[in-house]
Amino acid sequence: MPQLILFIFLLLAAWLIRRDIRQRPELSTIGIWIPTIWVGIIASRPLSAWVGFSGSYDSLDGSPVDRMFYLTMIVAASLTLLQRPFGVTRALGQAWPVVLFYGFLLLSVIWANSFEASLKRWVKETGNIVVALVILTEASPLQAIRAVFVRCAFVLIPLSLIFIRHFPELGRRYSVHGGGMESIGVTFQKNSLGTMLLVCGFVFVWDWLERTRDRTNPPPILDRAVAAGITGIGIWLFILCDSKTTMLALVVGAAILIGIRVPALHKRISSFGVYAVAVAGTFFVIDREVGLTEAIVKALGRDMTFTGRTEVWRELLSVGTDPTFGTGFMSFWDDTFFQDKLPRWARAGSAHNGYIEIYLAGGAVGVIFLALMLVGTGIKINRDLGRGGNYPVVRFAVFVATLIANFSESNFACMTPLGFLFLLVSFGQLETRRDAVPFNNDLPPADIERMPVEHPRTNP
Numbered sequence: 197m198p199q200l201i202l203f204i205f206l207l208l209a210a211w212l213i214r215r216d217i218r219q220r221p222e223l224s225t226i227g228i229w230i231p232t233i234w235v236g237i238i239a240s241r242p243l244s245a246w247v248g249f250s251g252s253y254d255s256l257d258g259s260p261v262d263r264m265f266y267l268t269m270i271v272a273a274s275l276t277l278l279q280r281p282f283g284v285t286r287a288l289g290q291a292w293p294v295v296l297f298y299g300f301l302l303l304s305v306i307w308a309n310s311f312e313a314s315l316k317r318w319v320k321e322t323g324n325i326v327v328a329l330v331i332l333t334e335a336s337p338l339q340a341i342r343a344v345f346v347r348c349a350f351v352l353i354p355l356s357l358i359f360i361r362h363f364p365e366l367g368r369r370y371s372v373h374g375g376g377m378e379s380i381g382v383t384f385q386k387n388s389l390g391t392m393l394l395v396c397g398f399v400f401v402w403d404w405l406e407r408t409r410d411r412t413n414p415p416p417i418l419d420r421a422v423a424a425g426i427t428g429i430g431i432w433l434f435i436l437c438d439s440k441t442t443m444l445a446l447v448v449g450a451a452i453l454i455g456i457r458v459p460a461l462h463k464r465i466s467s468f469g470v471y472a473v474a475v476a477g478t479f480f481v482i483d484r485e486v487g488l489t490e491a492i493v494k495a496l497g498r499d500m501t502f503t504g505r506t507e508v509w510r511e512l513l514s515v516g517t518d519p520t521f522g523t524g525f526m527s528f529w530d531d532t533f534f535q536d537k538l539p540r541w542a543r544a545g546s547a548h549n550g551y552i553e554i555y556l557a558g559g560a561v562g563v564i565f566l567a568l569m570l571v572g573t574g575i576k577i578n579r580d581l582g583r584g585g586n587y588p589v590v591r592f593a594v595f596v597a598t599l600i601a602n603f604s605e606s607n608f609a610c611m612t613p614l615g616f617l618f619l620l621v622s623f624g625q626l627e628t629r630r631d632a633v634p635f636n637n638d639l640p641p642a643d644i645e646r647m648p649v650e651h652p653r654t655n656p
Contacts, residue, residue, distance in 0.1 A: 260447045
């Protein structure tokens with residue numbers, strides 16, 4: 197019976213993806229599959245886990261199957277980009293904060309405990325940028341972003357529920373900390389499941405808002421049923437995995453997207469950035485006086501240790517890494533000198549905090565470059581908010597959600613789907629006239645289609 201359920205689901209998922217392809221004819225036929233497969237893997241499990249064969253695994257280099265997969269995808273993405281030179285040049289020109297940050301990470305490879313392993317990991321992580329450029333150089337980049345994550349949502353969200361309910365040996369595991377059973381779905385860890393739900397759920401909401409902005413032509417009943425089903429499964433999975441921080445990030449991000457449909461807020465889009473700074477400053481002042489953070493954490497069902505994370509952070513910060521330059525890119529967790537200083541319960545392979553993770557790898561200098569990337573990206577998003585359109589609001593929502601999620605999980609330069617989505621929105625205002633129509637615009641689709649395209653692109 198479980199095998200039959202899985203087979204029926206796979207047929208249904210294939211049908212939904214094929215239907216989505218027909219609904220987005222402006223996207224490339226083959227090129228768009230590169231980022232779709234890439235996101236599908238980094239949002240779930242390595243390819244070696246899916247095929248059940250890892251080869252001769254090495255603790256530093258990982259599985260040869262996975263290395264070959266990532267190398268093949270990066271080469272395929274690079275070959276695709278060779279046919280779109282104008283789009284690549286323009287996108288990289290707008291992404292100087294990202295280029296600066298990744299440039300420092302490359303430099304930090306020099307002082308890593310294993311130069312070769314660290315360099316390979318940097319190349320793999322930089323593959324995110326190459327694959328992201330494939331999306332951003334499509335004829336309609338915003339349609340491409342939505343297509344990639346929506347198609348992944350069609351597969352990964354329902355499949356997670358099927359794994360948990362019908363294939364517990366795949367969809368559940370005993371927690372390495374508390375020993376209790378936890379739901380992991382298509383991922384290897386419950387917080388990774390939460391991150392997958394965050395990115396796929398956010399883009400799914402964005403795509404639905406885009407499809408329903410023409411109030412004279414609502415989506416058919418079938419589309420509404422599919423959207424309701426995916427949303428319901430996603431909510432249930434969030435409850436099962438109990439990943440509160442990613443749930444909060446999704447709620448905040450979705451609230452920003454939905455909030456701009458309110459006319460009073462839509463008129464003030466250009467001030468969103470200023471409002472965000474004002475809210476953050478007010479929150480800081482109130483928190484110091486009445487302990488607002490503690491109240492919010494307790495309301496989420498957590499204590500002020502963030503499920504033991506503060507104890508892990510304390511151990512990591514006191515282990516004695518170089519405070520100026522750190523240990524080198526993704527080198528800390530393989531350095532036996534530092535690992536031997538940590539208690540066993542703190543050797544999690546992750547700092548569970550994106551900001552501390554960068555500090556361990558790059559020290560204070562790495563944190564400065566991270567801050568430059570975040571501030572530079574924030575300034576660009578705030579500037580684009582004043583130009584109107586819906587995509588700057590999407591970028592702003594992803595920016596805020598990323599800042600929140602990195603307080604409990606590492607997503608900066610760590611091969612996660614949220615890190616990939618953040619890179620996409622960091623590249624700037626890449627959209628056509630059609631993409632720029634606001635969520636609450638009532639123009640008929642025919643008039644939107646006749647609007648001129650700002651940046652024509654090739655579509656191989």
